[in-house]
Amino acid sequence: MKEKIRIASGQGFWGDLVDAPYKQATGGPVDYIMMDYLAEVTMSILQKQKLKDPSLGYARDIPPLMERLLPVITEKNIKVITNGGGVNPLACRDAIFAVAKKIGISGIRVGVVLGDNILDRIDSLAASGVMLNNMETGEPVTIIKDKVLSANVYFGAAAVVECLKQGADIVITGRVTDTGLTLAPMIYEFGWDMNNWDLMAAGTVAGHILECGGQASGGNFLGDWKSIPDLARIGFPIAEAYPNGEVIITKHENTGGRVSVATVSEQLVYEIGDPKDYITPDCIADFTSIRLEDAGENRVRVHGVKGMPATPFYKVSMSYADGYSAAGSLTYSWPDAIEKAEAADKILRTRLDDLGLKFDEIRSEFQGYNACHGPLANVPGEPSEVVLRVAVRSHDRKSIERFGMEIAPLILTGPPGVTGFAGGRPKPSDVVAYWPALIPKTEVKPEAVVEILN
Helix, strand or coil: CCCCEEEEEEECCCCCCCCHHHHHHHCCCCCEEEECCCCHHHHHHHHHHHHHCCCCCCCCCHHHHHHHHHHHHHHHCCEEEECCCCCCHHHHHHHHHHHHHHCCCCCCEEEEEECCECHHHHHHHHHCCCCCCCCCCCCCHHHCHHHEEEEEECECCHHHHHHHHCCCCEEEECCECCCHHHHHHHHHHHCCCCCCHHHHHHHHHHHHHHCCHHHHHCCCCCCCHHHCCCHHHECCCEEEECCCCCEEEECCCCCECCCCHHHHHHHHCCCCCCCCCEECCCCEEEHHHCEEEECCCCCEEEECCEEECCCCEEEEEEEEEEEEEEEEEEEEECCCHHHHHHHHHHHHHHHHHHCCCCCCEEEEEEECCCCCCHHHCCCCCCCCEEEEEEEEEECCHHHHHHHHHCCCCHHHHCCCCEECCCCCCCCCEEEEEEEEEEEEHHHCCCEEEEEECC
16 A cells, blocks of 8 residues: 555646646646536537537547657656546547557556446436436426426446456546545545545545646635735646545645635635535535644645535436526726616617517626626626626527627617627527436446556
């Protein structure tokens, strides 16, 4: 058993700093790099891409990244774990193999976790009594069944651990939880019993700290954000993990940002519900038990984490088509910028009403005044400019299309001092809605497949 392992965060979402994984691999000693690419809406985007092209459906940043990363991780024996396989992890694996062949690297083992995609099983599951009803509203899945775009089970760390046991250098998964990407190497390296709930919770907490990339090392920091040094060169966090479940959160030397009790604390409360019951497929973690200590410059000790048994369910993330939306904007200048923008909004709404268009929602923002805080915003004295942004949503595509034709006419038929219209008429975009559900763990089984490139 190793004395410790260092797990580096490489991505917080699809679209994060593309160089971060490479800098984590080259900036100092690490054993693993975890890269979290997925969100609920990401799965639906990837599913659409796969329907258009069966060779797609994964985070397409991965192959060009691997062209730079493979030589480094091969030389340094660094393992990579990512859920960037999306809805097509096999295609992602094949793309990595193609990159490896291109740059002359062989012998690399890539593991793939399969089984999370249940899109084609919704009917058969319902027939067997597994209804996948909305876990928040209780609505039956039948009301959206014909509009479902993606349906993926949130697996935990177990299948990733199996890939590592089979010698995988890189593990590509579909919808494995963000926390499971970090927990898995701890289980594997330290031989943890997956029924030891305190250890499972400790690894889960470490994963929660790493999952949002630079957010734990000073990015998006609500505290004294002005004091965070050199955010342009921010160092992503690293979990220095020990067999007893204790973790030191740190970052590479000579990088920007800061790891402190404050920055780690903010990340811990990010996107959680009941802090005593942080539910994952692997355990329930009690976030109120977490203890944080300053362990030196850019080092925070995380310990004392308590856990409880995992539930008998997996969460299912489903997405479905829910109509169309469009948005347009115009900028109104001083003097009377707010009054002009409000008048233009009223004119636009009157015209839309006169046309008898059908909208589920119309929302207006006055950027520079109330776009962030809405009705709680303080009215500024005399702003030099205000951007009117109007967005509409409807199941009637024709209403959305006609809305797009009504923005530009305000330039010559509305208040004066207007500018900022560019890019043509707003066009309808598909609205993708989220449907959370639960499924008994007995109904699905993750599968670990490891292949070697000879």
